[in-house]
Amino acid sequence: MRSAPTRRLGGLILHRAVILLFTAFAVFPFYWMAITAFKQNADLYVGATNTQHNPFIFNQPPTLDHLRILFGQTLYPTWLVNTLVIGAVVVAITLVLTVPAGYALARLTGRWGERLSIGIFLTYLVPPTLLFIPFSRLMSVLGLQNSRWALIVIYPTFTVPFCTWLLMGFFKSLPREIEESAMVDGCSRVGAIWRMALPLAAPGILTVVIFAMTLVIQEFVYSLTFISSVRLMTISVGVPVALVRGDVYYWGSLMAACLITSVPIAVLYNVFLDRFIAGFTVGAVK
């Protein structure tokens, strides 16, 4: 029988090993993007058969060349602007549709409210890879192929269900007495919502803005399907499709683009993590 302190030490070592191993697995591609983005080409393109050349470290001094190329000679800045503009419009549409819907579902009691909210939850499960085919017909009928409007029309299909669900949870946590007392004091129903419920739901609305935006930045399938002009692309499609010239990959600039786009979103996700989980688990966790 091993002694208790030995067992505790063993558990501690095992725990740290698990954390270390999984962290390394999660972070390695990002480390690899970072080191690639700052390596000189001569240091980068050494075949992996050369066992003398350690690819994990800088064998030559780091360089900013790839970043300069990315921002000066590629369309990355244009794609960034496209993505943010489309994102802003989609966020606005999402708010207009989901704030009233989330509030209504939170206050609607009885079977119908429940059925409707589950129905909206189920639309989460309809994937872009099933809808892109009818959408491609729709867009050719509307004449919106290769237009940013196509994405603006389609993107709310995934932001609206998610954000309605998130906001519903948020409004449910506000006691309805708040609006009732405002109405007793002479506010109309709309006035009560506008003056009392909305300001209290501000953190929920901010969460919706953040998530709608990040979902737009992450979207790939629709953007790949509907945008063919390089100038109109979003980041998630422009970088993998148009930064690659024929068979020549500009790995330094490519990896810089991947890293620069991913890190801010990761920071945002971390800050809003708890609310984000709530959006997925309403109903399964109290």
Add this chain to the structure above:
Amino acid sequence: MLAPALAYILLLVALPFVAAVLLSLTNSSAGSLDVSFVGFRNFRAVVGNPVFKRALWNTFVFTFVSQVLVIAFGNILARALMRRFRGKTIARFLILMPWAAPISLATLGWLWIFDSTFSVINWVLKVVGYFGPGQWYYWLGDPTLGMVAIVTVHVWRMLPFSTVILIAGLSSIPAEVHEAADIDGAGTLSKAFYVTVPMMLPILSVALLFGVVFTFTDMSVVYLLTRGGPFNSTHVLASLAFQDGVLGGDVGRGAAIAIFLLPVLVVMAILTLRVSRRAEVA
């Protein structure tokens, strides 16, 4: 107040969904606007095609293998992250990164890691002496290695998601429940089987539900890593539907392929309904 959101969902999710089913029964193509009904011809053509059979098989293999790994690793990782330790905040941040990164850009990072000439994995395998002389892995040029690569990326991407969901589940079990089980004399194993697992079941199914739906319907990873190659051996339903229906312009055929996603999605939808009902009772 519900009307605008509901109208949007009906118009742009429900209606296109029905249209997807109808299109699969037509000879619709990208070039022309006239469409005629062809019954199950697309389905017959698709089902007899070996590329489709392989894609159908791959879709299930990728989903099953990656979700088994994700749930197993997710449980280990969630338990490890429940404990207090120095650097927990930074570890949580780093572990979450794969889920936050846009999938196409993250996959591009993996594309570089799996590069045929410059793969860092090959360098390591060579340095540690795993490779014999002249031996080499063409990760994305070999059907088996290509599948390993695709599963790796799926596990990498879904693990953070399942982990945070499982943490939410674990921390929702009140400490009193564990204490009560201790007082009743439950051992570690019986506590796991009679307390933790049943109480975790709803949240476990949420993690599994989204994991399955995201992996089963994804085409980005396959499209960017292998384009379905070599020789169409790594296609999944979604990437094949894209290749035939969007790139190839055969809308009816693409729709017919995508329809095969439906049965699994329906099962997942039913599971969701049961979970939400059970949560209501609890």
